Amino acid sequence: MDFGTVDLTPEQEAFQREVRAVLGEIMTEEVHEHERRTGDGFNEGVHLALGSRGWLFPAWPVEDGGAGLDRVCQRILALEIARHQVPTITMGTTNLVWAAVELSCDPELTAELKPEVAAGRVRFCLGYSDPEGGSDIAGATLRAVRDGDEWVLNGSKLWTTGAHNCQYTFLLTRTDPEAPKHKGLTMFLVPLDAPGVEIQAIRTYGGERTNAVYYTDVHVADRYRMGEVNGGWATLQGPLSAEHGAGRPDDGLSDIAMFMGTREFERAIDAAARWAKRTSRPDGTLVADDPAFLDRLGRLAVSTEASWVTPAAMGRTKSSLSFIAGIAELMDMVGPEAVLAHGAEGAIEGGEIDFAHRFAQGTATYGGTTEVFKGMIAQHVLGLPRLNLPGSKQWVR
Ligand SMILES: Cc1cc2nc3c(=O)[nH]c(=O)nc-3n(C[C@H](O)[C@H](O)[C@H](O)COP(=O)(O)OP(=O)(O)OC[C@H]3O[C@@H](n4cnc5c(N)ncnc54)[C@H](O)[C@@H]3O)c2cc1C
Incomplete structure (x- = not known):
């Protein structure tokens, strides 16, 4: 293992100074106080400010809403974001889901969402855990039933962190209750302002805000389905593995551990x-x-x-x-x-x-x-x- 440090070029040092100056300005005492009070892991002003500089998806080309940063500058940005205690829960969940959106969503919808996600105006949360048990993720019970060009959702999810600050949830549903449990699942990107969606706050002992989300006769167009019908387990694997640390570039500039506090x-x-x-x-x-x-x-x-x-x-x-x-x-x-x-x-x-x-x-x-x-x-x-x-x-x- 190489524990060597990286010598920064003058340009990278200038970038580091720029990031420190920007974060020093936007991470005000009000932002820290807001985070302590809400436990949201998110601040809209900060999120939009990062988006306006292309720093939510810093590796993306500038024309796609990113900042076109090289790996060292990406690492500088990530380290400064952590050092300045930027609330990043919703940033993280949006990043995890985006890779699945690019792979499995309707291409027109993906093209519509990309600039919005890059700017920070559209955000995603993870709707995996069932009230009956989050570890047994494939045991999901929330039902999705086809109705013409739409799907009708009924059921609930627990621990959907950030749902109240997001526009869509990446939702794990059961579409075939007769099939073996891994084979009857389908993923959707569900608009959280759809009629029938109700978000209830849960505050944890650790001060975090998460949510119970109830879905009652929620109608979702088929364009919001991600991947094949009953192929949800495959759609889910990318974001699940990424959350568990897989797929990070092996260039000495990524976190080694799966970060947990x-x-x-x-x-x-x-x-x-x-x-x-x-x-x-x-x-x-x-x-x-x-x-x-x-x-x-x-x-x-x-x-x-x-x-x-x-x-x-x-x-x-x-x-x-x-x-x-x-x-x-x-x-x-x-x-x-x-x-x-x-x-x-x-x-x-x-x-x-x-x-x-x-x-x-x-x-x-x-x-x-x-x-x-x-x-x-x-x-x-x-x-x-x-x-x-x-x-x-x-x-x-
Ligand atoms: C603050 C917070 C935020 C969260 N955010 C999200 C989110 O954004 N989206 C989302 O979908 N979920 C989220 N979760 C849910 C989280 O992923 C689940 O809580 C977790 O997977 C455990 O599920 P559970 O709480 O239902 O416990 P259960 O699965 O019911 O487990 C109960 C106990 O049994 C043990 N157990 C279960 N299965 C096994 C096994 N196979 N081997 C050994 N022991 C086992 C567990 O370790 C635990 O001690 C969040 C949870 C918390 C607390």
């Missing part, structure tokens, strides 16, 4: 380090001069670094599990003030450690739970037999 853990560690440098023990010594504290902090920092360089599914599992265990240890090291939330009297470092602790818990669930990933690693990486857990709904049929 490592940055929030790093921010909490930095917050604890700053706190330690200005906080004294009762005997008058600085916390930052305590070798035991430094040893523990150093081990946590190393564990985040290890998560960054652990690939794909292993990285997803490691980053989440080491974040959950590590943030609890960090709270123990800092003490009672660490549990005070942003805005509470006596909160330290803007409540960064409390936020990271709450946020960490959800990272074991979304995008597929760590338990499910451990099963996939056992089966597909280690070549062990498929798990057969007595009592699991997955195998009780």
